[in-house]
Amino acid sequence: MVRAAVCGTEGRQFESVPVYQKMNKEKKLSANPPSGFVDRYGNELALKENLIAKIEKNFLKFGFSKLETPSFEISENIGKFLPDEDRPSSGVFGFQEENDSWISLRYDLTAPLARYVSQNYLNISNPFKRFQIGNVWRNEKPGPGRFREFTQADCDIIGSNNLLADAEMCNLLADTLNFCGLEKNQYQIKLSNRKLIQGLIENLKISESKQQLTVLRAIDKLDRVGTDGVKQLLTIGREDKSGDKTVGANLSDYQAEEIVSFINMKSLDEIKSAIPNKLVEDGVDELNKVLDGINYSSNFDQIIFSPEVIRGLEYYDGPIFEANLTFKVKNQKNQEVEFGSVGGGGRYNSLVSRFKKVDLSATGVSIGLDRLLYALVQLNKIEVKNYSPIIICVLDKKYLSNYYELLSQLRNQNIRSEIYLGDSGLKSQLKYADKRSAPAVILCGEDEFKNNKITIKKLNSNLNETSKNLSREEWKKSENTQITCDKENLIDEIKKLI
Numbered sequence: 476m477v478r479a480a481v482c483g484t485e486g487r488q489f490e491s492v493p494v495y496q497k498m499n500k501e502k503k504l505s506a507n508p509p510s511g512f513v514d515r516y517g518n519e520l521a522l523k524e525n526l527i528a529k530i531e532k533n534f535l536k537f538g539f540s541k542l543e544t545p546s547f548e549i550s551e552n553i554g555k556f557l558p559d560e561d562r563p564s565s566g567v568f569g570f571q572e573e574n575d576s577w578i579s580l581r582y583d584l585t586a587p588l589a590r591y592v593s594q595n596y597l598n599i600s601n602p603f604k605r606f607q608i609g610n611v612w613r614n615e616k617p618g619p620g621r622f623r624e625f626t627q628a629d630c631d632i633i634g635s636n637n638l639l640a641d642a643e644m645c646n647l648l649a650d651t652l653n654f655c656g657l658e659k660n661q662y663q664i665k666l667s668n669r670k671l672i673q674g675l676i677e678n679l680k681i682s683e684s685k686q687q688l689t690v691l692r693a694i695d696k697l698d699r700v701g702t703d704g705v706k707q708l709l710t711i712g713r714e715d716k717s718g719d720k721t722v723g724a725n726l727s728d729y730q731a732e733e734i735v736s737f738i739n740m741k742s743l744d745e746i747k748s749a750i751p752n753k754l755v756e757d758g759v760d761e762l763n764k765v766l767d768g769i770n771y772s773s774n775f776d777q778i779i780f781s782p783e784v785i786r787g788l789e790y791y792d793g794p795i796f797e798a799n800l801t802f803k804v805k806n807q808k809n810q811e812v813e814f815g816s817v818g819g820g821g822r823y824n825s826l827v828s829r830f831k832k833v834d835l836s837a838t839g840v841s842i843g844l845d846r847l848l849y850a851l852v853q854l855n856k857i858e859v860k861n862y863s864p865i866i867i868c869v870l871d872k873k874y875l876s877n878y879y880e881l882l883s884q885l886r887n888q889n890i891r892s893e894i895y896l897g898d899s900g901l902k903s904q905l906k907y908a909d910k911r912s913a914p915a916v917i918l919c920g921e922d923e924f925k926n927n928k929i930t931i932k933k934l935n936s937n938l939n940e941t942s943k944n945l946s947r948e949e950w951k952k953s954e955n956t957q958i959t960c961d962k963e964n965l966i967d968e969i970k971k972l973i
Contacts, residue, residue, distance in 0.1 A: 511615075511623030518912065521859040523626075526655060526848050527608055530628045533651045537643070539606040539630050544587040546610065550577040553586035554790075554829065568612050580612040583788070584629040585839060586826065592633050593830030601835075602634040608844070616719075622845055631839030633827065638761055641794045642768025644820055644840040648798055649775040652818070655847065656856030657800075662817070665781035666765065666796045669821070670758030672785065675737050675750050679730045688789065689724040694738060695785040698799070698815045705738075706731050738783040746782060758793075765794050786821055793822030794838070804853050814850060818842035864891040865969060866908040868901060870920040877924055881917060881965065888966050890973065908934060914972045923959070930959045931968055 508514060515523065531541075550569055569579040581587050584607045592603060608628045617623060630647055632640045645664060652662055672694065676687055693708035700713065707713040709731040712723035726734075740746050747759045762780065769778055778796075786795045797819035803811040820840035827835040851857045865885060867878050878894050885892035895904045908916045918930045933956045960968050 509623075511617035511621075513622060517863075518859065521862055522852060522857055523844070523848055525859045526844060526851065526857055527626075527628070529655050530651055530842065530844070531606070531608060533654045534606040534628070534630055534647075537630070537647050537650075539604045542588070542591065542605040542607045543609070544581070544584070544591055544607065546580055547578045548581050548587050548590065550579040552590050552830075553579060553581060566614050568614055582613050583611050583841065584609060584627050585631065585788075585790070585823070585841070588629070588631055588633070588839075589826040589837075590830060592835060593827050593833070596827075596831070596833060596835065602632050602640070604630075604632050606630045625846070626844040628842040628844050629839060631837060633837045634835045635838070636824075636836045638764040638794070639768040639771075641765045641822055641838045642772070644838055645765070645769055645778050645796050646773045646775060648796070648818055648820070648840050648842070649773065649778060651842065652798060652847075656851055656854070659775070659777050661802055661854075662777065662798055662800050664775070664778040664796055664798045665784045666762065666778060666794065667780065667782050667784040668758035668762050668794050669785075669791050670754045670761070670793065671746060671750075671782055672734075672737070674752035674755035674758065675734065677754060678750060678752055679726075679733060681724075681726070681730065686724050686726075689722070690726070690734065691785050691789075692787065693724060694734065694783065695787045697738065697783050698813065702735060706735060709734060740782050743780060761794055784819075786819055790823040790826050791821040792824055795819070795821030796840075798842075800850055802854075804850050814846070816843070817847045817850065861912060861914055861973070862891060863912040863914065864893045865973075866904070866911065866913045866916045867892065867894045868904045868908075868916050868918050869895050870901065870918065874919070874921075874924060877919065881919070881929070884965060885969065888970075890966070890969055915969065927962045928959050929962050929965045929968075930957065931965075931972075932957050933972055 535541075550567070567579045567582055569577050571577050588605065588607070592599065596603075606629060608626065610624055611627050612624050614623060615621075630644070632643070645666065649664055653659065672691065676690060681687055681690060690709060693705050696708065697705050700708070700715075704713055707723060708721060709724050709726045710728065711725075712721055714720045737746070737750070740749065743759045743762055747756060766778075766780070769775065784795055784797050786797065797816050799816050800814045802814075804814045806812050818841060820838070822836070822838040824836040826837065827833065848857070867881055869875070869878060882892055882894055895907060897903065897907065899907075905916065913934055915934055916932045918932055919928075922928070923930055958968060
């Protein structure tokens with residue numbers, strides 16, 4: 476930040492003042508966070524932490540160990556595998572260092588995992604099973620439940636070509652969604668294989684790599700743009716309601732129709748007979764083995780084959796899967812919208828070999844924790860204990876030592892509690908307690924302390940009494956919300972309320 480120093484005639488330097496403050500004294504700053512970023516506080520944050528704890532518990536149940544990697548990675552190490560190539564900085568937030576090298580905020584947890592495994596492969600188990608829950612950053616267009624900073628929960632198995640590992644990933648995803656509160660009929664896991672579309676692309680003579688990638692991205696947007704939108708993206712391109720234009724793959728009408736026909740096919744047998752190709756044949760055989768593995772270890776009949784699944788990240792090269800909600804959610808404008816994917820994953824057999832010449836095949840799953848939370852909150856499927864404190868109201872400052880004595884008693888029993896530290900009267904103190912969602916307030920004055928008694932007022936989240944201009948006596952007389960107990964019974968009475 477540029478700062479100006481003002482000096483007097485005797486060479487004394489006065490306090491520096493930011494130049495921008497001098498130039499823009501009247502300008503008010505925007506209090507909004509950047510688009511695609513959100514603030515979280517209180518109960519909302521507690522809900523998220525509760526969901527993280529559930530997911531972590533389930534990942535541990537499946538035998539995965541926890542790993543933590545840095546938020547920043549050397550840019551060339553994580554590569555660029557994101558679907559939104561047309562976004563600024565290719566979808567990645569990157570920074571140039573003084574030595575002209577670049578570092579980037581991680582856009583997923585898989586690329587850093589590949590870097591970690593390549594660095595430590597001699598010292599870790601093979602296969603290597605790890606999970607990680609952390610924030611990632613993508614410079615892409617925000618939407619309902621879609622943020623530019625969000626939390627992912629990942630599980631991966633590195634070093635196994637066994638397709639039972641892919642079945643385990645599908646089962647883990649379904650089991651975790653169930654454990655977090657979704658019913659089986661509220662989501663569906665669609666399973667496919669990248670080799671199927673790659674075989675079709677090969678048959679259609681689409682050989683240019685950028686054109687192939689545009690085809691994959693077009694199919695991946697089916698849930699957002701529909702069949703007609705996919706056709707446009709496969710041919711001349713598409714313009715959305717906001718005016719944003721997406722360049723098409725410039726395929727012929729015949730090529731586009733063949734791809735649309737493919738994504739509407741219903742069975743592996745249909746695909747195998749309709750597309751004679753070695754890649755397609757291998758992909759079908761792999762999927763049959765994955766489906767067998769799913770049947771061995773679970774009864775998740777909501778895991779189905781669906782050729783429309785592509786997954787946007789470039790590094791997938793085998794079985795892929797995606798979990799989609801089967802119900803609509805409401806956006807910030809209270810409009811019902813299709814929500815789409817809350818998680819997915821697949822096999823990536825070449826990511827680790829970018830670092831070392833070692834054959835470490837891999838498969839993994841990623842859950843978009845913020846998106847899942849967005850849906851679960853609307854279903855009232857996730858609850859959290861009230862972590863708000865007991866509030867000790869200050870009725871008379873001459874009793875501060877008494878209030879702090881009560882505070883010590885509560886905190887010594889690990890009861891969340893605080894003394895009101897503002898400068899207002901009882902009405903404002905009670906409003907404060909309501910806004911904090913406090914389970915109760917302690918109201919003690921001369922009568923209580925003289926008789927060694929404690930008055931406890933129970934609160935609820937919709938209490939309207941605090942908005943009234945009540946005297947202390949009126950407050951104490953309100954029904955069914957107040958008790959007065961002996962001082963030695965304070966802890967027992969408070970524990971009944973929390």
